[in-house]
Amino acid sequence: MIRTGFILSVVLAASLGLACPACGSKTRCTVDVLVIGGTTSGTAAAIASACEGAATLVVEPTPMLGGMISAQGVAAIDGNHQMPSGLWNEFREAIRRHYGGANAVATGWVSNTLFEPHVADSVFKAMAAAEPLLEVRHGYRLVEVYKRGRQVTGARFVDETGGRLDVSARVTIDATDLGDALPLSGTSYRLGMDARADTGEALAPEQANDIVQDLTFVAILKDYGKGADKTIPRPAGYDPAEFAHSCQTAEGKPISAEVMLNYGRLPNGKYMINWPVNGNDVYLNVVGLPYAERDAALRPAREKTLRFVYYIQHELGFRNLGIADDEFPTADGLACLPYHREGRRLDGVIRMTLDDVTARYDRPAALYRTGISVGDYPVDHHHDCRPEIGKIPFPPVPSFSIPAGVMIPARTENLIVSDKAISVSNLINGSTRLQPVVLLTGQAAGTLAALAAKQGCAPREIPVRRLQAALLAQKAYIAPLYDVKPDDPDFEVLQRIAATGILRMTGEPFQWANRSWFYPDRTISVGEFSRGLHDYAPQVEVTDDTALLTAASASELLRKAGGTIAASSDTRPITRREAARMTDAALHPFDRDVDFEGNLK
Structure with missing residues (x-):
């Protein structure tokens, strides 16, 4: 992740007002971005926000940072082993360095990355300490969310002694496990299983209920x-x-x-x-x-x-x-907090469902264009303690993107939601709740908050493509590509083109690590290229031409789509990588913004 230089950070800290006096019975703070909860997503959000130049405060009730993978003890990572995206990759590399390499953390059969919770806590604290614009407050719990009309303006916290912490913020992030800021801010949310008629998911129950996962x-x-x-x-x-x-x-x-x-x-x-x-x-x-x-x-x-x-x-x-006597500061030695698999779920400007993952290119909304984090874990629900629920026969899924709109409340302003409380259906929560996905969604939430705070606008006003571009600059994925890693020289180009849909991904359900292939070194037919361009530029006619795409035929189609590119006489078949480069250079399709439903503007 590209970090702000130290001298610039100090200047920004002074100018943006990161000013919290020492703890006392009543403390007031004014910051650009307030993160409620030092959870997995909250810690990532706070680091990302500070890195983007916003004066940031994260408030956490426990003495640990990292939520699920530290304070809750779930120190075995589920998923994203082959998608080393953004802060997830930074965290994993720090863990590997601590123990002596990738093999040293492949100790249990449930995961490729296992570690001691206190080590995760120390890694996150070191990452947070490296950001001069970030302050962490432990020992405070949320009791009130401040609002002015529809706008969230900050929050109040208390500690065990009754000490009070009042925070004013330009943008607030609810990164709590259970979405605790939602009811306190009057923000609409859902809890439990959705009705089939509500989400359109065939596997949803006929009637909604309030049952959450074990x-x-x-x-x-x-x-x-x-x-x-x-x-x-x-x-x-x-x-x-x-x-x-x-x-x-x-x-x-x-x-x-x-x-x-x-x-x-x-x-x-x-x-x-x-x-x-x-x-x-x-x-x-x-x-x-x-x-x-x-x-x-x-x-x-x-x-x-x-x-x-x-x-x-x-x-x-x-x-x-x-x-273990060296992990958690609790009377019984168990984790500081329970591992909540599910809590409140935001009513966002869009809602992601299971069908948006299983049929991403065949949905009314092109949410794949709006990805801000990625995951590859199957849909995994824990309901064995409620046998009346029965076994849900989840279909296989490919790797997937989390769309930007799941973080944005439908009506509340200046509030961003991350962790497990994003706007998803109960069913797909079984995939979006996993640690790397939550961490990366937090990174996106923090980046969005910083962009909005610096521009002085509501988070929903930040263009989707601007947020995605900022994430790509941090080597974070916006498209869930299995076969294109951040060290690929064309990483950003292929991520951008995949996010436009002009060259589509091929999904593959695969055991516990699902995939979406870009196949950068395969050839492509003229017909397939015409179909992708047609969605972007309807004047390009869709053909069934099975001939392999060449530089000559690609340049001709790109000119029809409105691109700036010279004609070519090269009849050599080109790869999808080359087609992506040509498309990116000729059309700059990623520069054309999309709304939260993925519609081209």
């Missing part, structure tokens, strides 16, 4: 060595029958206890206990509860994890595995 209180176990006995006291209500079927796969195939534990095996002899198969998932819907009441309501989830830990130690015989 949550988990993660434990990190540590190997204290042969002969050690770290067995915790027998928890109240313990019954080994509760976990008798935990040593099996989701399909019911028996596995050994070692295989079950190695699911989340971390470096340095630690194990992430986030096991969905008759393990420590639990159904609790605490979304609507006031923050102060959540701890008590979540106690059953902590207790279930403690019972599972005791089962692993006492019944399975792993007495040497004790709750």
Whole structure:
């Protein structure tokens, strides 16, 4: 990511007003961008915002930064292994350097990238500390969102001692796990499963309900060595029958206890206990509860994890595995917060559904043109604790983009939404909730906030293409290309052309890491090129010509589309990469903005 120089940052800090006095009973701050929640997306948003030159404050209730992958202990990354985009790639490279390379973090079978939560916290804190325009405040929770008419103008926070933090901001980002700023700001949202008639998704239930995915209180176990006995006291209500079927796969195939534990095996002899198969998932819907009441309501989830830990130690015989004493500053040693897979979901200017992923080129809205982050994970829902839901037969999906409009409320101004509270359907939330996607959406949210704050306009007024261009400059993906990496000399060109749809991606569902291919070194037919150009320039007639596209035929079609390009006599077939370069140079199609539905302006 391209970072602002130190001297320039200091000047900007002075001019933009990053001024928070020392903590006291009542503190007032004025910033360009306020990020509510140092979650996975919130931390990325804050770093990106400061990097773009905006005076930024992130406020986080726990002492850790990083949300899911630190304070919540989900230290095994799901997805995006082959899409090293933006801040996700920066974070992963820092993790790899810490442990000694990519192989050193491929320790468990659930992921290619596993690490200790406290290391993730230290990496994020180091990244944040490198930004002079960024301040982090720990220990405060959100209690009020300030508004003037439809415009959010800041927020109020309190700490455990009753200390108050009042923040005024040009732009505010709700990066909380559960979308806590939405009701406080009067912003419309949804909760639970959508009705089929509402989203048009065939797999949605006929009637809407308020059921969210199961949550988990993660434990990190540590190997204290042969002969050690770290067995915790027998928890109240313990019954080994509760976990008798935990040593099996989701399909019911028996596995050994070692295989079950190695699911989340971390470096340095630690194990992430986030096991969905008759393990420590639990159904609790605490979304609507006031923050102060959540701890008590979540106690059953902590207790279930403690019972599972005791089962692993006492019944399975792993007495040497004790709750890690160097991860979380909590009384029981479990994660600071539960792993919420789902909370409130914004009513945005657009809503992304499962069908927008499975049929991206056949939808009324061309949302693929508006991508601001990417993901490749299948649709993954946890509902085993509510068996009446049944198994949802999710279709295979390709890798996908998150559209810009999911971050923008339909009616509230100067509020951007990230993390899991973006405007998506309940079904596709099963893919958009994963750590790299959330992190990258946060990067986009922070970039958008900074652009809006610096220009003095509402976030919805920033052109989609301007936001995408800023992200591309940060080596972040806007199109989910499996076969074009940031070190490709044509990375930005191919990303731009893929985002126009003139040269389309080919989707491929593939195990747990789905793909979208650009195939830059393949040839292309005249007919295929004409179809892509027709969407951009209707005066180009669509043909069924199966002849391979040449420089001569490409230049002729580009001139018909209004491009500035000399005629060519070269009849050599060209590759999709060459066609993309010619299109980019002749038409500059990415310079033509699109609205939030992907319609060309």
